[in-house]
Amino acid sequence: MTKKPALILALALAAVLTPALSSCANPVEQIVEGAVEQAGGGDVDLNSDGGLPDGFPANEVPLYDGEVIGGMGAGTVDSGGGWTVIVKVDEEREPAFQSIDSQLKGAGFEASYSGFVEGVGSGAYSDAEYSVIVSVADDGSGQSTATYIVGGTTS
Template identity: 65%
Template sequence: MRLTKTSAALALALGALLAPALTGCIGNPVEQIVEGAVEQAGGGDVDLNSDGGLPDGFPTEVPLYDGEIQGGVAVDTAEGGGWTVVVAVSDPQASFTSINDQLVAAGFESQFSGFTDGSGTGMYVGPTYSVLVTVADDGSGAVTATYIVTQSASQ
C-alpha cells in the first residue's frame, strides 16, 4: 500500500508527538495508534522505533545532535518518505545553536531559525531533504530536539 501526502504528514506528526512515550516500551499501544491512524488515512508502511535507534532509512546526510535518541518514526511514501526523530538534549539554547551549525555545515540552507522563550525552531533545505527542527522542554522538564525530515520540494 502507498501513503498519501496527508497520511504521511499525519504519521510524522503523530510520531513526533508520541515518540517520547515509546521509549523503552515493547509492544506499546502507541505504535498501534499511529499505525491505525495511517490505515484510516489511506494505508502505508510505518516504522515506529521505541528502542532508541534510528527509524528505517533515516538519511545519513542529515546530522543529528549527539544525544540519546528517544524514538522515531519512518513513513514510506510514493514521494520518497519521511522521518521523525526525537533526541534528548541538555541546554536548549546551546543545543539549538549546535544543531543549526551542524545542518549549515552539512550543506543545508536555513530558511528561518530562531530561539525565544526557551525554545528554538528552524527550517533547513538541502538538495535532497528538508529538515524542520524544534528544541523545547517536552512539558515534563526534559529538553528534546525533534527533527522532521522530508524529501525536498525539488525532488
C-alpha cells in the same frame, strides 16, 4: 484528506506520541503503524524505545549528539514519506539549538528560518534532497529534546 497531508499529520503525531509510548512499546507501535499505513503512509517504522527509524538518512542529515529517544519513518522520500526523530538534549536548550543549526548548515543545508525565542529553538532547513524542520524544547516533563521532521524537498 490526501496522502501527503495525512502523512505529515501522522509524522507530527508520532513526534508528540513517541515519548509517551516508550513504556508500552510493541503493541502500541503496531497499532500506530497500522493506522498510518491505512492512511496511505506506506510502510511505517515506529521506534518508541530508541533507535533511528528504518531508512533514516543519517549520513546526510546530522543529528544532535545525544540519546535517540525514538522516532518514526513512513514510506519513502520518493512517495512523499519521511521521518521523525527525537533526541535527548543534556545541555541548555539555546546552545544545543545553536549546535544543531551549525551542524545542518555545515552539512550544506540552507535555513529558511532559524531562531531561538522564549526557551524554544526552531528552524526550517533544506538542501537539494531533504527538508528538515527541527525544534529544541522542553518535552513537557522537564526534559529537553530536539525533534527533527525530515522529508524530501520535492515531496
